[in-house]
Amino acid sequence: MSVPIVGIVGAGQLARMLYQAAIPLAIPIRLLAASETDSAARVAHDAATGAPDSIEALRGFAATCDVVTFETELVEPDQLHALEAAGVVLRPSAATLTVAVDKREQRAAMRRVGAPVPLHQEARTMRAVTEFAASSGWPVVLKTTRGGYDGRGVWIVGDEDEARAVVEGLTGRPLLVEEYCDIDAEFAVQVARRPGGEMVIYPAVDTVQRDGVFRESLAPSSLDASRTSHAARIATAIASEIDCVGMMAVEFFVAGGRLLTNELAVRPHNTAHYTIEGCVTSQFENHLRAVCDLPLGSTALTAPAVATVNVIGPDDGSDPATSLAGMLGVESAHVHLYGKAARPGRKLGHVTVCADSGDEAMARARSAAERVATGARGGGR
């Protein structure tokens, strides 16, 4: 068996970390980048440029690869089905991606396997929203069914007026309306799955969102094993149900004592960046192994506790790369910078620390990630 040429659609930081993981396995990688300055395109040997939602770009790109995978959900299911009909091997498949890119489809798949989910309903009109709120009570959560991520496309609305502003702004695009939950804890579970169904599951990892954006993770999860093992069973059931190939991440939360399944993604996910140093096999390596139909690697933790904190562009717009010395000065800090243009609030990297306790790991990871802002303020280092 020879190793397939893997095409990755998209060239952001996920593709960059996939590229890094491909080097030791000598898996040949081609990228389809929107721009030559994309995070992964800056480091890859072989990057074509083209839009991930252009059928012509995808068709030309796929012709140079043995198997095509995705770091982005900005794809059009119809186009993917057309590619498969033309003989292109997509992993995950067009059918799997069709579920993953649409929150209604995600919820439907979750319900099919019996996963607990927040009360929700599709809503295209204010009337549907009002009816839902009449039974659930205000506030409610409104979500676009497609294209939302990092807090975009999600609104918590407290009354009819607020809801109307959102609904009118979306001019008929489909929405989900959901019960508002007072979240006690959030965590995620990741699974890697091969074409034949072989699966490995990563330990549950606690996650912290701020303003709807993932900021920090701590593995292993501090939640009860009964809860996290329930989540693990849900995640594997969903992966089988949607016939996922590659990595899949499922985000969960706990509210009022209930475990609820929130969203899923069929690609490497930022809640599992900790796996690069924190697990025997990273999510990036296991995604490639799965996509190439190679045996999956161990997901065991390499340390008692692993913390990861995002590096966010500081308010003054300075580049975290100028604070690299400060970050590397923190003991055992693994610094990852994505090579993206710095903008205030933009996710530009992450720091992972493995340690004997969660408190120690988190304190050091935060200390390193915060040196970006400090260093920048401290006089243009």
Add this chain to the structure above:
Amino acid sequence: MSVPIVGIVGAGQLARMLYQAAIPLAIPIRLLAASETDSAARVAHDAATGAPDSIEALRGFAATCDVVTFETELVEPDQLHALEAAGVVLRPSAATLTVAVDKREQRAAMRRVGAPVPLHQEARTMRAVTEFAASSGWPVVLKTTRGGYDGRGVWIVGDEDEARAVVEGLTGRPLLVEEYCDIDAEFAVQVARRPGGEMVIYPAVDTVQRDGVFRESLAPSSLDASRTSHAARIATAIASEIDCVGMMAVEFFVAGGRLLTNELAVRPHNTAHYTIEGCVTSQFENHLRAVCDLPLGSTALTAPAVATVNVIGPDDGSDPATSLAGMLGVESAHVHLYGKAARPGRKLGHVTVCADSGDEAMARARSAAERVATGARGGGR
């Protein structure tokens, strides 16, 4: 402070692993490759082609970098001094490389810090060899002072006739003649050193050579701590003495109860490939940190035992990449393939396993590395 553009002279597997380590730090890398198909040139975004011993190639290359480092000893010290005189920043410096590329200079530096070395002498003629052997007894070891590696340029000669064949074959090139030692154990110590002298030292690692070629390593060393800490003091003294910047590896052996210092290299070294997964900071990352004058990272082991076994091209000439599935089937095996053309006996990759005991780690690493030959024999997988 902004991150310098690092030029790497040479594009073999060491440059490839340096490139991989540079990605998360977003350190911009340029390579000077002898050929576009070199191991590192296959994966790098930015590789120029040119000979590492051509002053024109080096000059043009250096003009595009902020700092230049080396993965090869196939350089000419005179040329490096000329580059430095022209303002090029070399790390390690021309003076350091002048020592490292010549075994006479290495031995002189070792003697200056009081390191124990085998009895030896420079020899250009048969008469010098015969005189040395008269006092040390046959056999003796003959070594070319430059260009030898992986068992090349080293001969154990049992009598005058064998010695003459070697000396005549070298037609006047300088030789070292050394006492022959019956080696009981071999190990290595690696150091990373910044321009200002800050140093970190890796744990001593046991090494196994076969036919003069490094094959296996096991960390931590099984030797007495008194012995390995003596070796660590020797290594740091040498690094300071030769003002090394970047990684330096020193190989030691134990013979008849004596600790003896053998050879050194001022670059990442195959005896420390285990550090990629086996230490908090790999030798490749610490080489880059040192070369960029960034804080050095922790060299602590990540597991109780770490074994690394080379992947050698099987006799039938098949490519280990065709056995990737078999290798990845071994639990917790970290497979590294260098993307080099397969040839019988050629070093084409390595496998590292972290485990609770040395026996377990070594058994699994060997099992994975040996699947190359097995897989190849087993019917062209």
